[in-house]
Amino acid sequence: MSTPAPAPADTAPEPGPRPASAVDRYFKISERGSTMAREVRGGLATFFAMAYIIVLNPIILGSAKDMYGNQLDGGQLVTATVLTAAFTTLLMGVIGNVPIALAAGLGVNTVVALQLAPRMSWPDAMGMVVLAGFVVMLLVATGLRERVMNAVPLGLRKGIAIGIGLFIMLIGLVDSGFVSRIPDAAHTTVPLQLGSDGHLHGWPVLIFVVGVLLTLALLIRKTPGAILISIVAMTVVAVAVQLITGLPDEAWGLTVPEWPGNPVAAPDFGLVGQVSLFGGFGKVGMLTGILFVFTVLLSCFFDAMGTILGVGDEAKLIDKDGNFPGINKVLLVDGLAVASGGATSSSATTCFVESTAGVGEGARTGMANVVTGGLFAVALFLTPLATMVPSQAATPALVAVGFLILAGSVKDIDWSDFTIAVPSFLAMVMMPFTYSITNGIGIGFVSFCALRLATGRGRGVPAAMYVVAAVFVFYYAMPALGLT
Secondary structure: OOOOOOOOOOOOOOOOOOOOOHHHHHHOOOOOOOOHHHHHHHHHHHHHHHOOHHHHHHHHHHOOOOOOOOOOOHHHHHHHHHHHHHHHHHHHHHHHOOOOOEEEOOOHHHHHHHHHHHHOOHHHHHHHHHHHHHHHHHHHHOOHHHHHHHHOOHHHHHHHHHHHHHHHHHHHHHHHOOEEEOOHHHOOOOOEEEOOOOOOOOHHHHHHHHHHHHHHHHHHOOOOOHHHHHHHHHHHHHHHHHHHHOOOHHHOOOOOOOOOOOOOOOOOOOOOOOOOOOHHHHHHOHHHHHHHHHHHHHHHHHHHHHHHHHHHHHOOOOOOOOOOOOHHHHHHHHHHHHHHHHHOOOOOEEEOOOHHHHHHOOOOOOHHHHHHHHHHHHHOOOHHHHOOOOHHHHOHHHHHHHHHHHHHHHHHOOOOOHHHHHHHHHHHHHHHHHOOHHHHHHHHHHHHHHHHHHOOOHHHOOHHHHHHHHHHHHHHHOOOOOOO
């Protein structure tokens, strides 16, 4: 058999399939191996997985009082929360072109409500948040933030990604009521228990369990829209159960699956712009004010960093060298989101780990964010309808995605090199154990630098890692130094 002659060197390769539309070309949907249907499903799944923030953030902020005894209005907080989530999520999709949705950050909103507000007025506290956002944007503009992210070894990044997977799984278990905190009055060293009293019982928990099994079964069968199908199906079941049984509201937690009498509600923008940038410094002094801004900054900076790396890795947006192309645009939008959250009095806005629910549906581009952000915008007027999905129907997605992240990352850690394996292990377990992405990253960074120094390999560690580790050491030492 004769061998075909080689093609001339100047023969142009046959062009691949052209993107179907300008939207496809702009968002690189086909280029990233996705489809419009997957992006839409992913955007829907992410929205439903994080829609609880519409209810939860106003509860956290609205329950606190500032130094004058003032409380924020619940209806205005709902509007502020939804408005900021819609704006920043759309911005991340259009500018960053990644499927990473944003909303008021859990953890940092508690800092604002319980640490800042009692020492100053609400506008002063939100001014601190805006300043933290400005600092984040400055770090992006100078390239320092990207330098820090690129300095993190690949194995430690994978450990961070796994930690986020375990963390969001625990969030799902807690928010669904499958596990709960044992009250201090019980006088036990065991922190968590099954259900509310050590046993599983009740319709809401059963709906969560069935939802987890349904989601996993659909994923194993590679059913398109698996996560979204599960969320919708279990919401319908939950509404039917509530209609038949008439369970008390507290049985479901934050969201009761009932059809609202009037699904339309007019937004109230009364909190937007109620900010005093530097008023807080006059209340607490310059040093304490700077430390307050630093505390907000640290939480936002590393929570977002972990989420961006984790979601980016799951969405296959990280290149073979472990870098995230176009990361500066993503980081800049994230910094703007922090400041936007303060400007609307909804607390710092940050990247949400629940975006992995959309990635699990196949989302790979910012088009999914356009869908999620659009739904948040609609929710400005349909808040009662948007909040009828109970956590027991949405949180099975977090459990399933947590497993997918772990399965996709654990094999890429060099477990034979303990200077990587131990910090990666600490990072992944400390996130769920301390209920904080920031703590997991900080402990991982500090232990990595310490172990490399202890084994005589300290010279190979990037300087940025030492700087960040030192910042974390100072952060953890602040209470002992009397600086909080």
